[in-house]
Amino acid sequence: MTAVQMGGLVRRLGVGGVLCVLSEGFFGGLCILWKPTLQVVLLSSSSGHIDARVTFPNSFVSQITGFYGQPNPTRRIHSWELLRRLSQVDIGPWMCCGDFNETLSVDQKSGPRLHSVGQIEDFQRIIDTCNLL
Template identity: 40%
Template sequence: MEKVKERIGLANGLIVPSEGKSGGIALLWVKGLDVEIKSYTRSHIDAIVTDPVSGFKWRITGFYGNPDTNQRRESWNLLHFLNTQYQLPWVCLGDFNEILKASEKWGGPERPQHQMEGFRQVVHACGFQDMGFEGPEFTCSNRRSEEERIRLRLDRVLATTEWKEKYRDAKVLHVVESTSDHCAIILTNQQVRRRHKTRQFHFEATWLRHEKCREIIQDSWKDQAGLQSSSELVKGLKICTEGLKIWSQHDLGHVSKKIQEKRKILQDVVQADKDCSRGDEIDMLCKEINELLDDEEMRCNQRSRVQ
């Protein structure tokens, strides 16, 4: 998680580490934002945020419901307890590991009513309202074959009326993730803006996987074999650089751009897959995205060493 924190540029935060491969929760924020941590466990982080412009104070809780149904009551008791601590406009978000109604589950056995009722009761007691969402209806899938596939809406954003009235433009996005069986849940009141900048040439270690890279380098230097002067060296480097640039742009494309394009396709396919008939297509897209992510990780590691 520390690597993720560094990569996305969030200087401050609290990370509650996982035990082995399970659990773990974090709350990260940008430098200069006034955030006061009030309490935390392996299942939650509770904090007060002060708006830097208006001074408006509100509460945020990141929450993880116990995956064991026999211990789910402990999760609801924790939320009840947090509700008694102090009263501020409140937003609570995370993976609650439970649904509010039967229509939030597709496939598999029916959810017991008493199991959902515990969640409904604590949502009502805290004065929460569901923030709704844009994107696929379900946030979690076991990604098995069509007959065995189960999908649920386990992840959500809940907020009190006071918080919703203050942040009327806030919306929730369900974003399909190729590396997880859960969607990413994004709460935002802004349009995503992309910054474009001119990038210097970097030789990417991932290019070495391609035979064409070797051919371009060899062809670029075959007429500069003698290297009688520094000008010939510069000329050879320029020819090689331009050749690799053209090849990488046309044959490989920008890795980040390809990831975004394929993620958009994945998002659309998952949202359209109402009857779970496109599982193989979804799995293939996830595999392709993960391979591109591996390339991107290699590039990032290479550049961090250069810096």
């Protein structure tokens, strides 16, 4: 989706705000949209993530991360290092969602390109390290 298309979508939805990082070729491209009742502050962003502090109307504060893992398995270790750093931001409960480009077990993948046991174990370790569910 281009920036112009995203702007049109934002206007049609009537959201309170939007944070976007555009894709770099076939990699990345993320947006976080929110209702006008929320206060959102950008903490950091890259082609593979958007990290924000969200304050809800009842003053509850949370960290929200939109994430896109490296599609290239040889570079995915950089994505896991980014997740580790993001997990250390301590502003309240953390929700991290998106496409990690990895599976937690061999039976979650079908098709011609199977993930190696090492790749799956690396992903399992970072999920545990970051206390993600």
